[in-house]
Amino acid sequence: MKINIEGLEFSYNGKPTLKNMNLKVGKGEFLSIIGPNGSGKTTFLKCMNKILTPKQGSILIDKYDLNKLHREDIAKLVGYIPQAERGAFPTSVFDTVLMGRKPHMKWIPSSKDLEIVSDVIDMMDLSSFSMKNINELSGGQRQKVIIARALAQQPRILLLDEPTSSLDLKHQLEVLEITREQANNDVTVVMSVHDLNLAARYSDKILMMKDGEIFHGGGTDILTPENIEPVYGVSVDVKRDSDQIWIMPKKIACK
Amino acid sequence: MFQNQVLDEYRKDIGQKLLFGLSAVTLLTLLTIYAILNGPVKLTYTEMYSVFTGQIVSGTAYNIIWNIRLPQVLTAVVAGAGLAISGAAMQSVLKNPLASPFTLGISHAAAFGASCSIVLLGTGTTYSTGAVVLDNPYITSLSAFTCSLFSTAVILALAKLKKATPEIMILAGIALGSLFTAGTSAIQYFAEDTQIASVIFWQFGDVSKTTWNELGIISLFVIPVSIWFAYNSWNYNALNSGDDTAKSLGVDVDKLRIRAMIGASFVSALIVSLVGIIGFVGLVVPHMVRKMIGGNEMLLLPVSCLMGSLLLLASDTVARNIISPQVLPVGIITSFLGAPLFIYLIIKGREYW
Ligand SMILES: Nc1ncnc2c1ncn2[C@@H]1O[C@H](COP(=O)(O)OP(=O)(O)OP(=O)(O)O)[C@@H](O)[C@H]1O
Ligand SMILES: [Mg+2]
Numbered sequence: 329m330k331i332n333i334e335g336l337e338f339s340y341n342g343k344p345t346l347k348n349m350n351l352k353v354g355k356g357e358f359l360s361i362i363g364p365n366g367s368g369k370t371t372f373l374k375c376m377n378k379i380l381t382p383k384q385g386s387i388l389i390d391k392y393d394l395n396k397l398h399r400e401d402i403a404k405l406v407g408y409i410p411q412a413e414r415g416a417f418p419t420s421v422f423d424t425v426l427m428g429r430k431p432h433m434k435w436i437p438s439s440k441d442l443e444i445v446s447d448v449i450d451m452m453d454l455s456s457f458s459m460k461n462i463n464e465l466s467g468g469q470r471q472k473v474i475i476a477r478a479l480a481q482q483p484r485i486l487l488l489d490e491p492t493s494s495l496d497l498k499h500q501l502e503v504l505e506i507t508r509e510q511a512n513n514d515v516t517v518v519m520s521v522h523d524l525n526l527a528a529r530y531s532d533k534i535l536m537m538k539d540g541e542i543f544h545g546g547g548t549d550i551l552t553p554e555n556i557e558p559v560y561g562v563s564v565d566v567k568r569d570s571d572q573i574w575i576m577p578k579k580i581a582c583k
Numbered sequence: 584m585f586q587n588q589v590l591d592e593y594r595k596d597i598g599q600k601l602l603f604g605l606s607a608v609t610l611l612t613l614l615t616i617y618a619i620l621n622g623p624v625k626l627t628y629t630e631m632y633s634v635f636t637g638q639i640v641s642g643t644a645y646n647i648i649w650n651i652r653l654p655q656v657l658t659a660v661v662a663g664a665g666l667a668i669s670g671a672a673m674q675s676v677l678k679n680p681l682a683s684p685f686t687l688g689i690s691h692a693a694a695f696g697a698s699c700s701i702v703l704l705g706t707g708t709t710y711s712t713g714a715v716v717l718d719n720p721y722i723t724s725l726s727a728f729t730c731s732l733f734s735t736a737v738i739l740a741l742a743k744l745k746k747a748t749p750e751i752m753i754l755a756g757i758a759l760g761s762l763f764t765a766g767t768s769a770i771q772y773f774a775e776d777t778q779i780a781s782v783i784f785w786q787f788g789d790v791s792k793t794t795w796n797e798l799g800i801i802s803l804f805v806i807p808v809s810i811w812f813a814y815n816s817w818n819y820n821a822l823n824s825g826d827d828t829a830k831s832l833g834v835d836v837d838k839l840r841i842r843a844m845i846g847a848s849f850v851s852a853l854i855v856s857l858v859g860i861i862g863f864v865g866l867v868v869p870h871m872v873r874k875m876i877g878g879n880e881m882l883l884l885p886v887s888c889l890m891g892s893l894l895l896l897a898s899d900t901v902a903r904n905i906i907s908p909q910v911l912p913v914g915i916i917t918s919f920l921g922a923p924l925f926i927y928l929i930i931k932g933r934e935y936w
């Protein structure tokens with residue numbers, strides 16, 4: 329599904345946090361949002377599935393106005409992976425992933441729901457501890473469970489908030505391969521991420537945010553030293569191979 | 584195959600938990616029969632059978648069963664279930680293991696309402712023979728109920744005014760609870776001895792107070808509210824992962840939380856007003872169940888009902904038989920029985936906090 333955002337503004341308790349955001353993401357496109365801590369990435373993602381309600385602007389999903397859609401209907405279309413999550417009471421890995429089926433099921437999960445869940449658990453390599461409590465998992469394992477839940481939801485749009493932040497090298501690649509696969513299957517992906525190399529490697533489009541505003545947006549070719557330095561305050565070297573971009577931080581730029 | 588193994592493990596796990604639930608049902612049935620037969624006057628199984636099949640329609644056994652034991656036993660079952668599921672729902676929507684009708688001040692408010700009615704409206708007196716009589720139990724109960732609902736309304740209004748966060752509701756509940764406790768003390772200070780006795784007597788949770796009518800009123804609300812809670816179990820599951828995640832899974836978080844609080848408060852206020860204060864069941868039963876079968880609300884809520892019934896009925900049976908022919912109020916026993924059981928589970932059961 330397409331996402332079309334126009335003139336979006338958001339404030340936390342009157343403090344403007346997102347200013348005049350405009351964005352178009354096409355069907356099956358993989359967009360990475362990058363920007364320093366506190367630049368508004370999480371806030372922006374939360375607006376895209378009505379966890380937060382912006383005070384101005386419009387968000388269209390295909391031709392539907394997000395504001396007019398019911399939560400239950402949004403949940404059938406949009407999956408969300410939060411930056412951090414910790415439950416009050418423990419649940420098993422299986423039950424957590426099964427929760428992703430909630431928007432689609434009635435009271436008792438059908439055998440189709442259970443099958444989808446076990447497939448996703450298998451795909452994410454969680455089988456060996458599927459009945460364990462998620463509180464007894466490592467941070468990275470838990471992050472994978474949460475990603476698995478969003479995949480079990482089978483959304484048309486996937487919002488990921490730093491999905492690789494606690495994963496090791498292999499799992500970072502694994503999760504992003506799976507996410508890329510989703511995009512190839514026409515799921516629209518919007519991901520916030522701090523690792524510029526990963527963003528460059530897997531995304532179709534890049535959105536650079538700074539202080540609640542869009543600094544720049546476009547293809548991965550916008551990842552240039554001239555753009556990165558003013559956003560992060562770090563000077564970088566950027567190398568380009570035929571289809572690969574390498575970004576290496578040099579030093580913190582003086583203000 | 585790996586995939587089937589995951590499913591098999593899950594099905595096996597669910598199967599075991601269902602078996603546990605089934606055992607609880609069986610145990611509850613047996614205990615109900617035992618409770619009907621035993622008390623200051625012992626009855627035989629044949630007598631009970633004849634009464635239920637209509638072969639005996641008068642006499643001692645008939646009177647004891649229909650007018651004393653059955654309403655009492657069923658009140659224990661229904662009140663235990665209602666308190667336990669209310670506690671479970673409150674803990675889930677407030678995401679706090681300390682939430683219960685007691686901690687949220689509902690019992691304190693009820694006690695205050697009853698005191699007001701007994702002392703200010705004179706709906707209770709103690710006769711010189713020592714027997715405590717509540718002249719007009721309905722007015723006392725109504726007053727207790729009104730106060731509990733008022734307290735809940737204040738909590739919810741505060742939550743609505745600010746933001747419906749669990750912390751605000753719990754803190755407001757605790758604050759109101761101590762306010763009502765102070766109010767009760769103040770009233771008692773100015774009351775006469777006989778009135779104080781009535782107030783204290785009212786506060787003892789006792790399932791033998793109820794008649795068929797009151798049992799009917801309690802059931803009329805406990806049963807549908809419990810079904811409604813169970814129907815919402817996936818919403819509560821989602822809420823457990825955090826408000827943001829729950830919203831992303833299609834749950835209208837604020838509405839769900841406020842409605843669950845209204846349902847749970849209403850049911851517990853009703854029970855407390857008619858039966859008196861029975862602490863512990865609402866707080867501890869959900870934890871026991873979580874420790875025994877885990878946190879999936881789809882099982883947690885119905886099994887909490889069963890365990891609540893079991894605990895309250897067991898306590899009541901002990902209370903009626905322990906120092907026979909003297910009969911203790913059940914509220915005292917629930918804590919005596921529940922606390923060690925709970926401590927045992929803290930030591931032995933699965934950990935989650
Ligand atoms: N619940 C909140 N209430 C008030 N202000 C908030 C809240 N959440 C975030 N903010 C503020 O909004 C701004 C944007 O926060 P946001 O979480 O969107 O940043 P981010 O880009 O996701 O940062 P990070 O990279 O650290 O995750 C920050 O200045 C933050 O302090
Ligand atoms: Mg963030």
